[in-house]
Amino acid sequence: MHYDDVTYNIREKLLKRLINVGIIICLFGICEQMLIKPHIIALFPMLFLLAALVAGHIMSSKYNRTDIAEIIIGVVAIYVTFPIIYFTSGGIRGGAPIWFVLGLFYIIGIFNGKKMYVFLTCAIIEDIIIYVTGYIYPELIIPIESEGKIMIDSAFAIIFVGTFLGVITKFQLNAYNRSRKIAISQRDEIEKFSKSRNAFFASMSHEIRTPINTIIGLDEMILREKGLSDEVTENAETIQNAGKMLLSLVNDILDLSQIENNKMEIFPVKYSTEDMFNELIEVVRYRIEEKGLAFYVNIDSSMPSMLYGDAKRIKQVLLNILVNAAKYTKDGSVTLTAKSEAVSKDKCELTISVLDTGIGIKSENINTLFDSFSRGIGRDVNNIEGTGLGLSISKQLMELMGGEITVDSIYTKGSNFTVVLEQKIIDAKPIGNIDFLVRKGSRHLAYRRLFEAPDVRILLVDDNDTSRMVITKLLRETKVQIDQAKNALEALDLTHKKYYNIILMDYMMPGIDGREALQKIRRQENGLCKESAVLLMTAEGDSSIINKIMEEGFDGYIEKPVQGNGLEASIMSFIPNELLEFKAKTENVVVKTLAGETIIKPNVLKxxxxxxxxxxxxxxxxxxxxxxxxxxxxxxxxxxxxxxxxxxxxxxxxxxxxxxxxxxxxxxxxxxxxxxxxxxxxxxxxxxxxxxxxxxxxxxxxxxxxxxxxxxxxxxxxxxxxxxxxxxxxxxxxxxxxxxxxxxxxxxxxxxxxxxxxxxxxxxxxxxxxxxxxxxxxxxxxxxxxxxxxxxxxxxxxxxxxxxxxxxxxxxxxxxxxxxxxxxxxxxxxxxxxxxxxxxxxxxxxxxxxxxxxxxxxxxxxxxxxxxxxxxxxxxxxxxxxxxxx
Structure with missing residues (x-):
């Protein structure tokens, strides 16, 4: 029901109650007039008002025309009855002024909008005219014969008008309290639903990311093997990319939840533009090429080599657009174009567009294209997979980053999505002419360990056997010593007996969770690991929840599904140099910390x-x-x-x-x-x-x-x-x-x-x-x-x-x-x-x-x-x- 309908029903109930009370008051009023006023004319006001109330009752109850009923009662009472009472009942020396107050109260309590202002203005003007007339022509006022009768008339007006006003006020208060109780109840239900939904998302994130962690982790171990045939390598790469796409779908749902709850945060870091476009293209190119589409990449050679912004979210937005382009294009091509333009000495404006030759979008559907779960009504989407969340999330992410996303489309001919975003320049050196599509055949890069530290002891705490097995294998080449614990109690027993440089702690575990386990380790009597670095391992995708957990005292976090290089980089950042027997020269590696994502560049620049x-x-x-x-x-x-x-x-x-x-x-x-x-x-x-x-x-x-x-x-x-x-x-x-x-x-x-x-x-x-x-x-x-x-x-x-x-x-x-x-x-x-x-x-x-x-x-x-x-x-x-x- 619409809000206006609810308001109308409340006013209808109020009017009916006032009519019933008014009829009773009129009957008593007629008796009072007969008692103290001998003039037959003194009865007319109450008779007029009684007739108006009865007419209003009929209009509202029988014909359901409350709007007409309230006007009839208002006109008769305020503009007929009350003026007559004034002139036939002693003017200001009777109860008439009190009835005028009732008239103003009735207008404000019953009418709304322009109707209220018109009636109120007319009533005020009428009251002024009546008082002025009574003052200039006092002979028009029929006086009440005695002081006693004046007191009776005034008392009657006070009692019955006060009762009338009390009924209105009480009804309004009751209506307000009922509405407030409903609102509180609905708020509690909404909060309960929100908590339950957040718990569901957290659980779903953990339950889905854990098997994805196994798939991607073991697949990485396959790709590390030397001497693989081209077919096995290609299959492993396809599995890895499919796993990343599945992870992207899960992230879309979690991101939508964060955005709706105003918890989405932007974490800007320094990033290499070449690396960003390389990673983006490598993830999406197999989706485009497997459909037999041509893929063109045009990156401006003058683009600064190092920028400052949320590279993760920029890639997410562009990935959503590129994946959509591949989905909705049956024949032809997809073209990625990027250019930059300096807006000041230390800032530039990135303009990135994705042009496809797909089915396009009808002009009437473009306005709803960026709505959640919208896939463009009228587009031929029945056989195309997707949640309809990607573009909605992309638009909101761009707004959070201070940019914008627009679309230009011709139905049946194709679409052109454009992203415009301002970024801070860290290194203005141009990236130069790079052929991002030069790599042929296998896209896989040979694995290179980041470090070796055989004297480093690591405790891995995770209730999932497969997850422990995957992480242990991913760290095998670093030669670190790894002990495993399948729950917090086993971990506490080990930390009491043995010192560990680093503890990898899963968050969602039965019984004692990772957060409580951390506190117990920090306070453990005679414990040997109170000062050890404890890294949170989590499949939680909500950054606000992760930050809240990190505030409990974790030194860093590793997001599942675990990536080999990211895992090694996170661990290496907590190992003293004297314990590193080997440290590779590496490219940028992202490490998760409480402050967000931080890029480290070991052995590259002093x-x-x-x-x-x-x-x-x-x-x-x-x-x-x-x-x-x-x-x-x-x-x-x-x-x-x-x-x-x-x-x-x-x-x-x-x-x-x-x-x-x-x-x-x-x-x-x-x-x-x-x-x-x-x-x-x-x-x-x-x-x-x-x-x-x-x-x-x-x-x-x-x-x-x-x-x-x-x-x-x-x-x-x-x-x-x-x-x-x-x-x-x-x-x-x-x-x-x-x-x-x-x-x-x-x-x-x-x-x-x-x-x-x-x-x-x-x-x-x-x-x-x-x-x-x-x-x-x-x-x-x-x-x-x-x-x-x-x-x-x-x-x-x-x-x-x-x-x-x-x-x-x-x-x-x-x-x-x-x-x-x-x-x-x-x-x-x-x-x-x-x-x-x-x-x-x-x-x-x-x-x-x-x-x-x-x-x-x-x-x-x-x-x-x-x-x-x-x-x-x-x-x-x-x-x-x-x-x-x-």
Missing amino acids: KKLIITTDCVCDISTGEAKQLGIMQVYLYVNTPSGRFKDTIEIGIDNVTSMLEKDRRNIHASAVSVEDYENFFASRLTEAEEVLHLSFGKNMGKSYWNAISAAKCFGSVHVLDSGLLSCGLSIVIKYASEALKNGASLEEITKLVQDMKGRVNTRFLLDSIDPFYENGYIGKKMRNIFNLFHLHPILAAKKSGLHIDGFMLGDIDSARIRFIKKTVKKIKNKTVNDIYVSHTGISVKQQEMAASVIEKAGICDNVVIHKSSVTNACFSGPGTIGIAYYKK
């Missing part, structure tokens, strides 16, 4: 500058990877041997060891030779290295780094004056400045300026670690221990100094320490607050976070575990806080 630091900066391996920071390890010496911090030993293992035997566990700087090896490796990746060392008066590391840097003309060591959470803040701003194109001199100046603006303080449980590291004498240590004082240390002048103390138990002291620091910075402009800790409970961490959040002094609050080295220095139970004021 960076101008990279930033390194010591592992005492208290950031996890995953955070360091995201910031692009390489860390120098420090040594942790234990009764069981010497270990490399961040590489061979974890913070939780050290914390439990310190609680049992603190005296025999300590950290030490790496040697000058170790620094030399570290800097030499970094200079294979960049032209210059800026090493941000922790405070020069906090140990030997700064001086060893200075000595090592003398061997290289391109290594610069800078004393940050900080360590732990304070150094974390400096590293964050330095890496952001580097990403924004800052020079070595600019970053050095930034760090020097931050040195005096980053305030770093620590609360230790005991003074003993500070004494054992030679910072204070025995007398001072004895005083602190005698009175059970918890020392507060501050980073000043590139060293650590006692800055106060706390009394009481350590748990309450920590909260008081945080509150005191918060109070100290409450009136300052603070940009970042970093908190690091060694072995304090989750409850204490939450309390500390709550204190800072309630103060509302900073939006960026980061709480993380301290490094192993810092734990050795400060002892278990330490909490540190650093803040930066610009």
Whole structure:
């Protein structure tokens, strides 16, 4: 039912109710007039109104003409009855003014649109005329004989008009409440349906992508084999392309769901135009050529070689158009044309068109061509496969990217689809004359492994046996060591016994899913993989859902169906260089991260500058990877041997060891030779290295780094004056400045300026670690221990100094320490607050976070575990806080 029909029904019910109440009021009114007004003329108003109400009742009930009924009642009541009541019932000294109010209320409550404005205007003018006439010619008004009768008349008007208005108001409120309940019920049903649909799409994505993963993965293993016959190679390539086309159909359905829910996102990256067109043409050419169609490609040779945009979505749009061209063309050709035109120094406009000689589109159907599930009514499509989603999704993707897609078609002759899109220029060097169709025979490129790392241990967690088998085979040539777990419980058992550099975690598993398994690994007591890189493996196609999952703490993700090169590239990006025995020179490879898709180019081009630091900066391996920071390890010496911090030993293992035997566990700087090896490796990746060392008066590391840097003309060591959470803040701003194109001199100046603006303080449980590291004498240590004082240390002048103390138990002291620091910075402009800790409970961490959040002094609050080295220095139970004021 149309909205106007619903409104009309409500007004009809309201009018009928008013008529019934009005008839009753009129009958009482006639009695009242006979009682207090002797003039027979005084009865006429109520008789007129009663007649109008009866007529309205007949018109609305018998003839269903509510519109006429409301006009009859309105005209008689407002323009006949109420004026007569005014002149026969004492004018303003009676109940007449109250009836005028009823007339205005009736007009506003019953009429709509122009009718309401006309009636309202006429009623107001009439009221003014009546009042003016009564004032100028008072003799026209028949007075009521006594004050008592005036009161009775006024009371009657108030009671019955008030009742009448109450009925209208009550009815409207009831109607509103009923409508609101219906709306809430419908909203709940829609939300329930939406959740169920999203769950269905997620399940469908997983269930369909998993077998596609097997098909494409095993097919890739076939294509890797040498000495295959041309027929086997051709069949394998056909299977692979068919699998990709099937995947494209699944993606269309999932993309439609994202677009409808406003969750579709665009992820721009740097991309090679040559690579993009190569990949596009290789996927679609077999569809065109198998139909016996000619395929022409004309790519402008002056097109910039490197652009910035969402290459994945651009390829998706063009693929949809090209596939449609092949579908709807029986004879003739398909032509892909692309050109670029500079619109500014760093931007160009891409114009890409696809011309076919197919059946074309009737002009009356072009307007609906881009609607979902539309395949062009009137086109000969009965025997042509497809969902009708491709063009709808393409149009909406183009709008999200700020471009447009248009079509020009002649029915029975063919169509020309054109895409226009502005892109940022990264490298303006022209791609030159490239024959994208030059490859004859097999389209298959020989497989080349990206790396070999036999010492790298990987844990593969997936409940699907076939998926584990496929991924294991795809990684076979990299020589990594792979252990398998078919569920989260098996994975947790393995991570408790064995260290893994990387964990590949499937998301949808029965029982404990990938997200919960990740949290259990990160919090596992005495677990060996708390700091390991965990990569999410998912068949989920919704980017917004993937991002939400990634925010749980995954270091990256691998999308199913898994592609061999993409899988190797993702894993290689989390392997330290020292563990890579072989690293191939590769072309662009896309790696999935929380920020979207990132192109990496191993061993192709050196960076101008990279930033390194010591592992005492208290950031996890995953955070360091995201910031692009390489860390120098420090040594942790234990009764069981010497270990490399961040590489061979974890913070939780050290914390439990310190609680049992603190005296025999300590950290030490790496040697000058170790620094030399570290800097030499970094200079294979960049032209210059800026090493941000922790405070020069906090140990030997700064001086060893200075000595090592003398061997290289391109290594610069800078004393940050900080360590732990304070150094974390400096590293964050330095890496952001580097990403924004800052020079070595600019970053050095930034760090020097931050040195005096980053305030770093620590609360230790005991003074003993500070004494054992030679910072204070025995007398001072004895005083602190005698009175059970918890020392507060501050980073000043590139060293650590006692800055106060706390009394009481350590748990309450920590909260008081945080509150005191918060109070100290409450009136300052603070940009970042970093908190690091060694072995304090989750409850204490939450309390500390709550204190800072309630103060509302900073939006960026980061709480993380301290490094192993810092734990050795400060002892278990330490909490540190650093803040930066610009």
